[in-house]
Amino acid sequence: MKARRIFSLARRVIRQIMHDRRTVALVFVMPIFLITLGAILFRAEAALIPLGVVNEDEGMATPMGKMAIGQLIVDEMEASKALSLVALPRDQIDARLRDGAVQGTVVFPADFTAGFYKNRQAAIDLRLEGSNPARSQQIAARVTQAAMKALAGQMLAAQGASAGAAELPVTLNATYLYAGESFDTMDFVAPAYIAFLVFFLVFLLTCVSFLRERSQGTMERLLATPASRLEIVVGYIGGLSLFALIQAAVIVLFTVGIIRIHYLGSLWLLFLVVGLLAIVGVSLGILCSTFARNEFQVVQFIPLIIIPQALLGGLIWAIEEMPGYLQPFAYAMPLTYANRALRDVMLKGLGLAEIWPNLLILAAFALIIVALGALTVRREVA
Amino acid sequence: MTTVVETQALCKHFGPIRAVDGLDLAVQAGEIYGLLGPNGSGKTTLIRLLIGLLRPTSGRAAVLGQTMPDKAILSQVGYMTQTSALYDDLTVRDNVAFFAEMCGLPPAGSRARIAEVLELVDLQDRANSLVRTLSGGMKQRTSLAVALVHRPRLLLLDEPTVGVDPQLRVTFWSYFRRLAESGVTLIVSSHVMDEAERCDRLGFIRRGKLLAGGSAAALRAQAGAASLEEAFLHFAGEAG
Numbered sequence: 001m002k003a004r005r006i007f008s009l010a011r012r013v014i015r016q017i018m019h020d021r022r023t024v025a026l027v028f029v030m031p032i033f034l035i036t037l038g039a040i041l042f043r044a045e046a047a048l049i050p051l052g053v054v055n056e057d058e059g060m061a062t063p064m065g066k067m068a069i070g071q072l073i074v075d076e077m078e079a080s081k082a083l084s085l086v087a088l089p090r091d092q093i094d095a096r097l098r099d100g101a102v103q104g105t106v107v108f109p110a111d112f113t114a115g116f117y118k119n120r121q122a123a124i125d126l127r128l129e130g131s132n133p134a135r136s137q138q139i140a141a142r143v144t145q146a147a148m149k150a151l152a153g154q155m156l157a158a159q160g161a162s163a164g165a166a167e168l169p170v171t172l173n174a175t176y177l178y179a180g181e182s183f184d185t186m187d188f189v190a191p192a193y194i195a196f197l198v199f200f201l202v203f204l205l206t207c208v209s210f211l212r213e214r215s216q217g218t219m220e221r222l223l224a225t226p227a228s229r230l231e232i233v234v235g236y237i238g239g240l241s242l243f244a245l246i247q248a249a250v251i252v253l254f255t256v257g258i259i260r261i262h263y264l265g266s267l268w269l270l271f272l273v274v275g276l277l278a279i280v281g282v283s284l285g286i287l288c289s290t291f292a293r294n295e296f297q298v299v300q301f302i303p304l305i306i307i308p309q310a311l312l313g314g315l316i317w318a319i320e321e322m323p324g325y326l327q328p329f330a331y332a333m334p335l336t337y338a339n340r341a342l343r344d345v346m347l348k349g350l351g352l353a354e355i356w357p358n359l360l361i362l363a364a365f366a367l368i369i370v371a372l373g374a375l376t377v378r379r380e381v382a
Numbered sequence: 383m384t385t386v387v388e389t390q391a392l393c394k395h396f397g398p399i400r401a402v403d404g405l406d407l408a409v410q411a412g413e414i415y416g417l418l419g420p421n422g423s424g425k426t427t428l429i430r431l432l433i434g435l436l437r438p439t440s441g442r443a444a445v446l447g448q449t450m451p452d453k454a455i456l457s458q459v460g461y462m463t464q465t466s467a468l469y470d471d472l473t474v475r476d477n478v479a480f481f482a483e484m485c486g487l488p489p490a491g492s493r494a495r496i497a498e499v500l501e502l503v504d505l506q507d508r509a510n511s512l513v514r515t516l517s518g519g520m521k522q523r524t525s526l527a528v529a530l531v532h533r534p535r536l537l538l539l540d541e542p543t544v545g546v547d548p549q550l551r552v553t554f555w556s557y558f559r560r561l562a563e564s565g566v567t568l569i570v571s572s573h574v575m576d577e578a579e580r581c582d583r584l585g586f587i588r589r590g591k592l593l594a595g596g597s598a599a600a601l602r603a604q605a606g607a608a609s610l611e612e613a614f615l616h617f618a619g620e621a622g
Binding site: 216218220221222223228 | 470
């Protein structure tokens with residue numbers, strides 16, 4: 001151990017890094033950016049949950065005047081400031097759940113108030129979209145809470161303390177459009193995990209292989225052959241997409257077979273989505289590798305490009321739950337559309353007829369980024 | 383005799399730097415033309431203009447009758463860079479085969495052709511070795527095999543013998559001579575004067591300009607110099 005040598009080495013390391021200005025900037029700017037994004041997502045006032053209301057309650061005449069418990073609960077839900085209520089006719093419940101206009105619907109039948117006075121129980125029918133279990137629980141909790149609040153006054157006035165105090169006066173009959181009670185958060189997260197892992201793999205693989213082509217001089221050598229830029233880019237996509245598909249197959253087999261997540265859709269659709277996403281990942285990798293001088297700078301793309309996609313693309317937070325000003329960014333991320341399509345296939349068992357808009361958007365991303373990527377494979381390697 | 387490579391008032395500027403500055407050149411079929419000049423004189427830029435990796439700022443470069451850049455004609459041009467540009471994780475044969483396919487060597491008979499060039503550069507025993515296990519000289523020979531495999535009519539060799547030991551250098555020059563005899567045109571850049579003696583004709587290049595051109599003997603006589611080195615300095619002095 002010689003202090004002098006150690007000192008020289010440390011000084012050399014510091015000097016080297018200081019010469020890479022971008023790394024220095026990133027060391028300081030990147031954490032601030034990521035922490036800010038995290039703070040926004042964790043702290044943000046969640047957007048209102050759109051909830052459908054079918055209120056057919058006819059009410060009932062009581063000694064204290066006409067009562068309509070359904071309306072009381074609706075008023076409480078309105079006052080809760082967590083739900084945004086949409087009045088629906090009964091025959092449109094599932095259609096609105098399907099198109100995402102509402103995430104759940106409360107139904108008060110015509111004899112709702114009468115039933116409550118007869119059974120001392122408010123039996124509320126709740127129809128849920130179901131693909132996001134956390135969201136379903138949230139809605140159920142909000143509705144129960146509002147109902148309890150609305151009934152609290154009534155119970156005291158109507159019956160004194162005769163009913164058992166421990167007994168809840170509210171029963172929720174939840175039914176699900178998709179998925180169901182047995183689905184848990186892992187089921188919701190798994191499709192987005194698959195998309196994220198595939199995207200991450202092909203992006204890094206492409207970035208590094210393309211960087212090597214440049215630094216080893218083989219890119220120059222390749223451009224000195226009749227091969228066109230587009231041929232080179234499409235060739236890369238072909239080669240690396242194979243790895244993405246094999247990886248997806250392994251992940252799906254493992255998550256379905258061993259982790260036992262629910263899986264409802266068709267396998268070939270899943271591979272179609274993954275294939276499209278891989279194309280986007282490869283072309284984005286080619287595009288980004290132009291802006292990296294070494295492997296170190298490639299690694300810096302992870303916090304810059306990968307993590308924001310994970311945070312905003314709907315892996316953990318559903319886009320609908322994000323604050324409004326973040327949503328446009330979420331919709332600018334290709335991963336968002338892959339996540340949606342995969343959730344539609346895996347959790348809802350939907351087919352091509354339903355998921356094609358997401359595929360179209362992914363394809364558009366791919367096309368634009370492939371074109372940009374091909375442009376950056378410059379003729380002039382200078 | 384046909385002109386294989388021709389440049390007219392060729393210029394390439396990088397900002398204020400005039401890497402190639404009004405260069406006129408004509409190389410005939412079947413000759414070995416040496417580009418001779420110090421480091422930074424513009425030799426590499428000239429070769430990259432000829433292969434179409436760079437677009438001229440002004441002037442024209444034509445290869446086999448086509449104005450460059452022209453992708454299609456590249457199937458008839460072979461290119462070798464100063465540093466061996468190969469895929470380290472592929473075998474020697476895979477590297478050669480890959481570039482053969484890129485250059486459009488027809489699949490029929492390509493196996494035989496690849497074996498033939500590997501034998502020419504004496505690498506038949508290492509055909510299945512990964513490139514990263516090769517010595518520097520073997521990598522250079524692989525690079526030459528890559529440049530040759532698609533039977534190009536023109537070979538552009540950018541300092542092919544840098545870092546090559548004297549014995550291999552002699553071998554390389556004997557390949558080059560054999561190729562020229564079979565009708566292939568070669569343009570070889572170098573900053574080593576003794577290699578220049580082996581070229582049919584030479585061009586002295588300095589600051590992006592052609593100082594003088596001709597056979598080694600003619601250049602020496604014209605300058606009244608005993609060696610090419612002296613001749614180069616004579617022409618450089620004349621140009622100021």
